Amino acid sequence: MPINSLDSLEIKSFTEQEIGNVILNIKPNKPPGPDGIPGELVKELFFANKIWFTALLNGLLAVGVFPKEWKRANIIFIPKENKDQSVPAHYRPICLLSSWGKILDKLISNKITYYLEAGNFLNPRQYGFRKRKSTIAAIQNIKSFVEQAAIDKKMVCLISLDFKNAFNSVDWSLLRNKIANLPIPHYLIRITLDFLKDRLASYDNFSILYNQGIPQRSCFGPILWNIYINDLLNLEFGDEVQIQAFADDIVLMMKERTGILYCGFLNEFDECELSY
Numbered sequence: 513m514p515i516n517s518l519d520s521l522e523i524k525s526f527t528e529q530e531i532g533n534v535i536l537n538i539k540p541n542k543p544p545g546p547d548g549i550p551g552e553l554v555k556e557l558f559f560a561n562k563i564w565f566t567a568l569l570n571g572l573l574a575v576g577v578f579p580k581e582w583k584r585a586n587i588i589f590i591p592k593e594n595k596d597q598s599v600p601a602h603y604r605p606i607c608l609l610s611s612w613g614k615i616l617d618k619l620i621s622n623k624i625t626y627y628l629e630a631g632n633f634l635n636p637r638q639y640g641f642r643k644r645k646s647t648i649a650a651i652q653n654i655k656s657f658v659e660q661a662a663i664d665k666k667m668v669c670l671i672s673l674d675f676k677n678a679f680n681s682v683d684w685s686l687l688r689n690k691i692a693n694l695p696i697p698h699y700l701i702r703i704t705l706d707f708l709k710d711r712l713a714s715y716d717n718f719s720i721l722y723n724q725g726i727p728q729r730s731c732f733g734p735i736l737w738n739i740y741i742n743d744l745l746n747l748e749f750g751d752e753v754q755i756q757a758f759a760d761d762i763v764l765m766m767k768e769r770t771g772i773l774y775c776g777f778l779n780e781f782d783e784c785e786l787s788y
Contacts, residue, residue, distance in 0.1 A: 523699045525570040526619050528562050534618045535559075538611065545610040546584040546714065554611045569616060576702030580710055582613030585727055587715040605680070607713070607727040618731035620703060625735055627696040634738055635745035640759030641734035650758045654765065657754055661767035666752075671764040678760035679733060680725040684708055687740050694739065707732060734759075 535558050538551035558565050572579065585607035595602035609617075628634050634642070639650040654670070661668045675681070691704050713722055726733040737759065744762075745755050754765045 523574055523697075524623070526566065526573065528566050530619060530622075531558065531566055531569060531615070532562070534615055534622075538615075543588075543608055545608045545613070546586050547581065547610045547612070549611050551611050554615070569619065572616065573620070573699065573703060576699060576706055578616065578703055578707045578709075579613070580712075582610045582616065583707070583710060584712045584714065585609050587713050605728060607729050609727060609729060614729075614731060617707070620700065620707070621732045621735050624694075624696055624700055624704065627700070628694070628735070628739075631695050633695055633742070635742055637745055637754065637756035638738055638742065638758075640757060640761075641738055647758060650756060650763075653754075653756060654763065657765050657767070664767065666767040666769050669764075669766045669768075673762040673764070675760040675762070679728060679737065682724060682726050682737070682740055684723050687736065690739050690743070691736075704732075 535555055538555060540552055542551055544550045588606050588608060589603040590606055591597050592602045592604055597603075629642070637653065639645040639647065639653075658668050658670075688705060688708060691701055691708075694701060711722055711727070712719055714720075726736050741757060741760070745757055747755060749755075752767050756763050756765070
């Protein structure tokens with residue numbers, strides 16, 4: 513469906529059932545975010561006042577606003593397994609988010625995922641964070657590439673790349689441009705862009721507005737990452753080259769008879785990668 517026709521679509525409101533399904537999946541005993549409201553209380557509040565809360569969430573969707581209070585995060589640091597805990601880099605920052613913010617975030621990301629998957633927007637060689645995709649499918653694609661190269665009597669060069677601090681390093685200016693051009697209804701673009709505004713992270717008594725990265729434990733995180741990296745997977749280098757990913761783990765595969773072209777390709781790819 514072309515973008516213009518998507519812009520003209522009426523807002524598809526959240527149903528009580530949609531919201532209820534998301535709320536029922538809230539895990540118990542999880543620490544609350546800055547609002548201090550635990551997930552179990554959110555469940556009780558919603559099912560006692562379904563009409564009111566459904567109207568509230570749909571009102572936010574209609575005006576394209578993700579409330580500031582729901583964009584606040586308390587940061588805790590979890591030590592990485594089997595790492596020296598005296599080294600600051602060996603701790604993983606985790607965002608404790610508002611329960612209501614996570615609910616709205618999940619509802620919006622579900623709608624965006626539907627449009628992107630139904631329209632085949634995401635590159636099929638992104639195997640992470642997607643239904644009916646897996647590490648097994650990713651490995652099978654590599655295996656098929658190598659087997660075909662052997663049949664063609666060609667050498668294979670395979671390079672595995674891992675984006676350092678992938679989620680924490682996402683450039684919001686690039687991400688906003690990518691979101692603004694998505695083939696999804698405008699009302700979803702509008703509220704997603706608002707999700708990326710005025711986000712506040714707090715640790716102890718220190719707070720800061722941040723403008724890069726994707727909040728850990730946000731439901732939006734995986735789909736925003738796949739949107740961010742999609743153009744990289746869509747780069748065309750001919751039939752002899754494939755790029756695939758499982759989340760932020762990137763694999764480059766090249767097949768060639770002499771190997772002479774490998775260095776030229778790597779230089780070309782490196783120039784493209786600098787824009788991410």
